[in-house]
Amino acid sequence: MNKKQFEELKEEIVLYPDSILHQKCEKHVMFGDGLKVITDDMFEKMKKFRGVGLAAPQIGLSETFFVVNVTGKPDGNMVFVNPVVTPVGKMVEGLEGCLSFPDISVLCKRAKKCIIKYLDVSGELKELETSGLLARVIQHENDHINGVTIDSRMTLTDKVMNKKMLQFLEKIAKEAEKIGV
Numbered sequence: 001m002n003k004k005q006f007e008e009l010k011e012e013i014v015l016y017p018d019s020i021l022h023q024k025c026e027k028h029v030m031f032g033d034g035l036k037v038i039t040d041d042m043f044e045k046m047k048k049f050r051g052v053g054l055a056a057p058q059i060g061l062s063e064t065f066f067v068v069n070v071t072g073k074p075d076g077n078m079v080f081v082n083p084v085v086t087p088v089g090k091m092v093e094g095l096e097g098c099l100s101f102p103d104i105s106v107l108c109k110r111a112k113k114c115i116i117k118y119l120d121v122s123g124e125l126k127e128l129e130t131s132g133l134l135a136r137v138i139q140h141e142n143d144h145i146n147g148v149t150i151d152s153r154m155t156l157t158d159k160v161m162n163k164k165m166l167q168f169l170e171k172i173a174k175e176a177e178k179i180g181v
């Protein structure tokens with residue numbers, strides 16, 4: 001990621017080590033048009049920065065919802081509100097990135113499949129059983145609304161490998177604090 005891309009990302013996405021990313025979110029209660037405006041904006045940000053999922057705390061809202069799109073097409077947009085995720089089957093390793101951790105990737109173990117019970121954007125109860133990339137992204141985003149981010153899933157090797165970037169993000173956050181932004 002170049003400097004310009006990083007500056008844009010920093011304006012629109014909450015980055016590590018912001019404390020909101022490490023808080024358990026409050027249950028979300030607003031549905032319909034109000035929520036649609038917020039999630040449409042999240043889909044736009046996600047597309048702009050080439051993410052496949054974005055959780056509410058990553059845009060500064062400590063509430064239990066997230067958006068996912070693993071196809072990159074408009075009909076692939078999915079909104080999950082107040083989800084209950086049940087991992088199913090064996091654990092598989094896969095490389096994960098996160099828009100709040102630019103240029104960092106971590107090998108994470110996730111269940112191959114999962115069942116998710118959730119409310120959609122209009123508050124309707126839904127259930128989905130899925131596997132593959134979608135199951136992985138759902139588990140990653142569900143971590144976010146529980147205040148869990150990929151740094152807590154890093155092994156010692158991951159921490160050493162990503163040390164420079166983590167320290168850079170910590171430094172930027174400290175400087176922003178100093179000038180009060």
Ligand code: ZN
Binds near residue numbers: 098099100140
């Ligand atoms: Zn993430």
